[in-house]
Amino acid sequence: MRAPILLLLVLSASAAHAQSHRGSLGLNIEGGFEALTAITSMATSDRGFRAPVEVGGTLGVFDHGELTLSGRLEFPVAFVTGYGVSFYGGLRNSFGYDQWKTFFSIELAIHAAPFFTAGARAGFGVLYDVLPIVAVYAVLHGQLGGGVALRLSGDLSVGVQFRTYLF
DSSP, X not given: OHHHHHHHHHHHHHTTTOSSOTTEEEEEEEEEEEEEEEEETTSOEEEEEEEEEEEEEEEEOSSSEEEEEEEEEEEXXXXXXXXXXXXXXXXXXXXXXXXXXXXXXXXXXXXXXXXXXXXXXXXXXXXXXXETTEEEEEEEEEEEEEESEEEEEEEEEEEEEEEEEOO
């Protein structure tokens, strides 16, 4: 039990308690609850709720800006036709120099299943740096996309970010 704690302390010391995430490479793991509506030109629809699990990475390129790339698997909860698969890439910008930060994100959203759509995802959230290399966060996203279907959705997710500082 002491070895993992000691390892976290040693790794966090190398980050010099940086409040900026510039130069960091992060791994994000999040889960939550999504409500969605997707309507095709054939008048078929996919309306209901899913439980998404999202895994992705971040690269801190500015003092308060990170590039993001992630993939998501959405499990059916109620009224939807099946599983969903989607991919995201964009920018997350944070505000604050302390352990508590607020952030917003804007991303390209590509949904591969059950209907192909492409559009935008925007989010707003709060992040708490537990250590310079570990953070927990909550985010509220909204999405709008088009393609085979017109898709409108919103989700609330909580997650953890593990990061290391490269440069």
